[in-house]
Amino acid sequence: MAIFEKGTVIKTEFGAPIEIVSYIAGGGQGDVYVVNYNGKRKALKWYKAGVMRDPDAFYKNLKRNAEHGSPDKAFLWPDAVTEHRDGTFGYIMDLRPEGYYELGKLLGSPKYNFKTFKAATDACLKIVSAFRILHNNGYSYQDLNDGNFFINPDTGDVRICDNDNVAPNGTSTGILGKPRYMAPEIVVGGGKVLPDTNSDRYSLSAILFLILFLSHPLEGKRWLVPCLTDALAEKLYGSEALFICDPKDSSNGPVRNIHTNLLNRWGFMPDYLKDMFLKAFSKEVLFTPGRRIAEVDWLKVLVRFRSDIVNCSCGNETFIQNAATTKCDRCGKNVVVTNVLGLPAYDMTAAKGSRIYRCQVGICNADEALDPVMAVVAKPTGELGLKNMTSLVFNATTPSGKSKQIAPQDIIPFIPGIKIEAYGKTVELK
């Protein structure tokens, strides 16, 4: 219900005017408006009075976040906090762009499904990348769920909203999280165990699984009880949490004709990706918060998976296996892989647009994980080249043994046998 009329002016806590333009929507916590602020159209979230346990601490935290500034452009971060009015307040953030929908809608309605697996993978990469930066800045998000992400299902681009519970890791805003997304230790904690970076990482794994498999990682056979009471939910998502694909214990496994999304997709996915989910939802990791998968490890497998999704001439996305020619599962023709990049850990398909990221070549720190190192480019004739995307000079050896240097932005022809030294490791063109 709108409380502010069009044209009403409220102020930021430092006195800048915010003019109400229109009402967008309301929810349990408050309402959202379109406003004019600092010459731009922005969104104003205005809290209902009395919905917060400790409004002063909440306000202080929000103000601190606004002052520190957004850690990444994916976040619809608080720009400024408002003055108090009628016992409550709000904050200004960017508007959600057109064509972006809540992740919940993408999962819950066929109208909003991801167009392609590449788009779904890109969404995963953007989400992981944003949380890597958030966590590295010392924050925890605390309430990661399918309502926090606005995603463009065609491109996989992501905006992250509801950043009002983001707080320095280890502090609490009173929020526990959304059922089905809370980490097991929070579910069984009876309100005494509060979210942190580790619990964020559980929720993040669940979201990645939901996006790629369109299934919840813990909602297997046991979830199919006639009535999921609160007591049973506490076991399912908490004290007895068990991965639907657990290789050693099938008591919560998928059921034919019900868990069709999972059964259709699991077999198609490459082992390195499945292994990461098996690890993320192993009993050990589920019940040892400190062992949760770090963002950089997700980035490594997601970047690899992205390079393995190649379009067949029939239009079908084919998941290339072992960087080798793979039969299209729709038309049966071979998707031919002629060029391969031999990375230190595995071979990667090289096609126009393929990129090698820093996390794929040797040890790196989390901040630089997604920095592009090399990119595969193509001439109009289709001839491939490899471009140095860094500001470093790389040494290369030709097949005949000659040494050459590749300066920043230089492109070399894609000739099998060339070996490039980068970050103390070798990348071989095959």
Next chain:
Amino acid sequence: MPSTDGVIIKKVLPIIYVIDTSGSMSGERIATVNAAMRECEQVLRDKASDSPDNELKIGALTFSSGAEWLTKTGLVSLEDFYWNDAKAGGVTDLGAALNELNDKLSRSAFLKSETGCCVPVIIFMSDGCPTDSWEKSLAKISAENRWFASARKIAIAIGEDADTDILKKLVGNVEAVVRSNDLETLQKLIVAVSASASMLAGKSRLANDEASGGEILDNALTEVEGDVEIEKDTAPVDEPAPAPVDTGDGWSDDDWS
């Protein structure tokens, strides 16, 4: 590559309205309830159609001289939910309504689902005192029917004559009874309670929250705040309804009726 089409599988969230259509409800009262239910059609479709959390299904049971389901064939999904106006007349056979609930809240009746159900929400609305042996029926359904015992129950008392003590016994939770004395507020309240019930699963939880009829009502009341005619009854109930059956019984899939 597998298809990118599809939706996540969902459990059914039953929302069941139990509406007093006795003679005292005739005229403006029943007209208001009908108007509110028509509004609910749209509001629930808007809020819950694409929900990834559950699939809403609606049931409606009326009681006057006897009890009758408006959704005769079972719970209906949102796209098939069209409100047919209820008519008022007769006495207040609450016990008959409870017997009907006892009969249909079962996996072999209205709660049949491949993926199972979430805890049902039951919303009672009444403006008077029951005229039949409702206490016997309440004792029976509370003891026999685990769906009823576990349900998140809310009662809306319509007008000053409604007996809130009885409604408290019915819902077994003093925090979940609310009285509305004016009709405009009543309409808003029915819609807000319905919307709040449909969204409970999608709401982030705070420390010490409890998903209950009381919470559904509290969330709804924040939507209709400022209406002085709403009176949330917080007085303790003299004789508490039987405690819900403990359902933390492992992963058994015994019939719940």
